[in-house]
Amino acid sequence: MGLDTAYYKNNDDMAVTIGNFANEMTSFYVNRSNLGFFTDESVITGIGPKSRQALSFGLFFFDYDLDGRLDFFQTNGHVENDINKVQAAQHYAQKSQLFWNCGEDCERTYVPVEDAGDLTRLDLVGRAASYADVDNDGDLDIVVTQVARAPKLFINESEHGNWIGLRFQSQLPINAGEIKLILNGAKRKAFSSTTKSYLSQIPKDIILGIKDKNIDSILVKFHNKEVKISPKVNQWNVINLDN
Numbered sequence: 001m002g003l004d005t006a007y008y009k010n011n012d013d014m015a016v017t018i019g020n021f022a023n024e025m026t027s028f029y030v031n032r033s034n035l036g037f038f039t040d041e042s043v044i045t046g047i048g049p050k051s052r053q054a055l056s057f058g059l060f061f062f063d064y065d066l067d068g069r070l071d072f073f074q075t076n077g078h079v080e081n082d083i084n085k086v087q088a089a090q091h092y093a094q095k096s097q098l099f100w101n102c103g104e105d106c107e108r109t110y111v112p113v114e115d116a117g118d119l120t121r122l123d124l125v126g127r128a129a130s131y132a133d134v135d136n137d138g139d140l141d142i143v144v145t146q147v148a149r150a151p152k153l154f155i156n157e158s159e160h161g162n163w164i165g166l167r168f169q170s171q172l173p174i175n176a177g178e179i180k181l182i183l184n185g186a187k188r189k190a191f192s193s194t195t196k197s198y199l200s201q202i203p204k205d206i207i208l209g210i211k212d213k214n215i216d217s218i219l220v221k222f223h224n225k226e227v228k229i230s231p232k233v234n235q236w237n238v239i240n241l242d243n
């Protein structure tokens with residue numbers, strides 16, 4: 001039911017994911033920048049087969065281990081609270097799923113994280129899902145709401161890489177656009193959209209996972225503006241886009 005878009009390979013190939021009903025895979029369409037059309041890559045990315053049984057709602061790309069590659073999360077839960085009486089394989093409360101982005105060298109881009117603690121252990125009637133750095137340690141934590149049950153907050157305690165926090169200030173709306181980032185000459189792209197997942201919003205701040213702690217500069221391109229900064233690593237950097 002939810003959807004998200006991302007440059008999941010840190011190149012110009014854009015992915016669109018859509019959560020679907022039970023016994024339907026999560027859709028994963030990729031717009032190949034060199035072809036100009038979308039291809040269905042749900043199976044070959046590794047997301048499809050593992051998401052087929054679930055009825056998926058909130059979902060999003062995010063870099064949970066801050067290695068610079070966008071991972072993927074979806075929360076699940078059926079719409080019929082007695083579905084198990086008529087379909088033995090289906091349950092009202094279902095487990096959420098986390099997929100690690102393994103990179104270009106792997107057979108499948110996305111590998112299921114079988115044990116992500118309570119995040120993948122608890123059965124939830126998942127609906128909205130969102131993320132933010134709730135405990136202010138740089139990594140992204142997750143909130144999932146449920147039907148007629150308490151929402152869940154999952155604090156990210158995984159080992160993670162270094163990060164750069166970007167907090168934008170602008171008189172222009174920065175919650176609906178594309179931000180092009182150049183880190184030490186290497187391109188990264190990010191959306192500044194705060195609307196994603198299912199009935200959810202995320203902060204407009206961006207946290208970038210980085211392998212190299214020595215980042216000389218970041219060039220931010222947004223609309224017709226360019227701002228270059230020397231970022232502080234593992235800290236928030238406030239960027240004024242009006243200058």
Ligand SMILES: [Ca+2]
Binds near residue numbers: 064065066067069071
């Ligand atoms: Ca990652």
Ligand SMILES: [Ca+2]
Binds near residue numbers: 132133138139140156
């Ligand atoms: Ca955190």
